[in-house]
Amino acid sequence: MPILQRLTKLSRNLYSFKNVIQNYPRRNESFLSASRQTSTLKTVLKASLIGISIGFPVGVVITTGYSWYVNKEASKTYHLEGKVRKIEILQNKPPVPVSRKIVSSVDITDLKLTLFQYQTCPFCCKVRTFLDYYGISYDVVEVDPVLRKEISWSSYKKVPILLAQVKSGYQPLNDSSMIISLLASYLKDRSQKIDDLTKHYPSIAMHDENKKLKYEIMNKYFLMYQDNLPSDTVMDEIMEERKWRMWVDDVLVHTLSPNVYRTFNEAYDTFNWFCKVGKWEEYFPTWERLIMINVGAIAMWLISKRLKKRHNLKDDVRQSFYDEINKWLFAIKKRGGTFMGGEKPNLSDLAVYGILKSIEGCNAFKDALDNTNLGTWYNAMMKEVETHSGSKYLATK
Numbered sequence: 001m002p003i004l005q006r007l008t009k010l011s012r013n014l015y016s017f018k019n020v021i022q023n024y025p026r027r028n029e030s031f032l033s034a035s036r037q038t039s040t041l042k043t044v045l046k047a048s049l050i051g052i053s054i055g056f057p058v059g060v061v062i063t064t065g066y067s068w069y070v071n072k073e074a075s076k077t078y079h080l081e082g083k084v085r086k087i088e089i090l091q092n093k094p095p096v097p098v099s100r101k102i103v104s105s106v107d108i109t110d111l112k113l114t115l116f117q118y119q120t121c122p123f124c125c126k127v128r129t130f131l132d133y134y135g136i137s138y139d140v141v142e143v144d145p146v147l148r149k150e151i152s153w154s155s156y157k158k159v160p161i162l163l164a165q166v167k168s169g170y171q172p173l174n175d176s177s178m179i180i181s182l183l184a185s186y187l188k189d190r191s192q193k194i195d196d197l198t199k200h201y202p203s204i205a206m207h208d209e210n211k212k213l214k215y216e217i218m219n220k221y222f223l224m225y226q227d228n229l230p231s232d233t234v235m236d237e238i239m240e241e242r243k244w245r246m247w248v249d250d251v252l253v254h255t256l257s258p259n260v261y262r263t264f265n266e267a268y269d270t271f272n273w274f275c276k277v278g279k280w281e282e283y284f285p286t287w288e289r290l291i292m293i294n295v296g297a298i299a300m301w302l303i304s305k306r307l308k309k310r311h312n313l314k315d316d317v318r319q320s321f322y323d324e325i326n327k328w329l330f331a332i333k334k335r336g337g338t339f340m341g342g343e344k345p346n347l348s349d350l351a352v353y354g355i356l357k358s359i360e361g362c363n364a365f366k367d368a369l370d371n372t373n374l375g376t377w378y379n380a381m382m383k384e385v386e387t388h389s390g391s392k393y394l395a396t397k
């Protein structure tokens with residue numbers, strides 16, 4: 001190698017050695033900060049490990065404890081699984097004053113009915129719609145939704161309860177869909193006895209997905225035809241009607257609360273409307289009414305948030321409400337008549353109308369009229385129900 005070349009290489013080597021020396025402290029510093037980072041990471045890891053080692057067993061203990069408790073509670077009632085809860089006939093009418101009498105001049109049935117209800121409960125509106133459409137007279141007992149003392153005689157704690165006078169006393173009928181199926185079966189053949197029909201709708205004990213014991217009413221969407229089974233074509237229509245009645249209870253009704261209690265102000269307006277149409281001023285003292293409005297509005301506003309989640313409604317709850325209404329209207333259009341039942345309403349028309357009637361005075365209902373084509377069907381239904389047009393189809397005995 002020529003001497004000049006060697007000298008150049010030496011100077012380059014010396015330069016890079018100097019660089020290494022000069023950079024050493026900086027490299028050292030970054031080494032130091034890296035080691036600091038490592039120790040921070042270690043601390044975080046340690047903390048997480050401690051957290052996990054405490055949190056995990058605590059979590060396990062809580063979860064195991066809770067499921068042990070749920071299983072223990074459920075085991076107390078497992079023997080009841082499949083048991084029928086008999087709904088006894090009452091010897092005497094409960095001593096509760098009747099709030100008002102609905103007297104229909106076209107009533108050709110000899111039914112003697114008392115409806116225990118809240119005026120704006122969707123399930124109660126559904127039963128009233130059925131009775132009004134067929135022009136059946138009935139007494140109404142308005143129940144206080146907070147104290148519910150008017151139904152203290154009943155082991156079933158929800159409304160509607162329909163009390164039907166039978167030969168041996170008063171037969172309580174629980175659950176709106178069961179009440180409607182039973183009465184519709186009776187109207188097809190009025191030689192049947194109400195208390196005999198009740199036996200086709202037993203209340204059976206079962207545990208739900210949370211292992212809680214509840215009573216489910218069997219056949220509540222089924223009409224009893226006895227020996228007069230309908231033809232296959234009619235059967236198809238009956239199945240379609242049944243499908244929509246179930247949709248009303250399982251889907252449509254769950255869009256109501258998150259909509260009418262959407263904000264605190266809406267909840268408060270809704271309860272004030274309930275007070276007005278339910279004539280609470282007439283039936284309940286001021287202190288009771290104030291509790292009903294204020295406790296009700298706050299509670300329902302809070303609960304409606306949970307209901308929105310539970311029933312998977314969209315963030316804009318109105319949209320979920322419009323979607324379901326549109327689904328219903330589209331099915332009617334596809335079928336090709338004014339109603340789901342064709343040219344006269346069937347039980348699913350009565351159910352949808354009844355449910356929507358319960359929120360007629362709320363903003364959610366007005367918004368639905370403005371944003372969907374609900375109005376045409378709804379007004380046609382209103383005419384049918386208010387003129388008791390169903391009574392035309394009842395055969396005289």
Ligand SMILES: N[C@@H](CCC(=O)N[C@@H](CS)C(=O)NCC(=O)O)C(=O)O
Binds near residue numbers: 122157158159160174
């Ligand atoms: N499946 C029943 C539901 C009745 C129902 O949930 N009624 C509500 C009033 S809208 C009630 O009484 N709730 C009281 C409670 O759950 O304690 C029916 O169709 O009648």
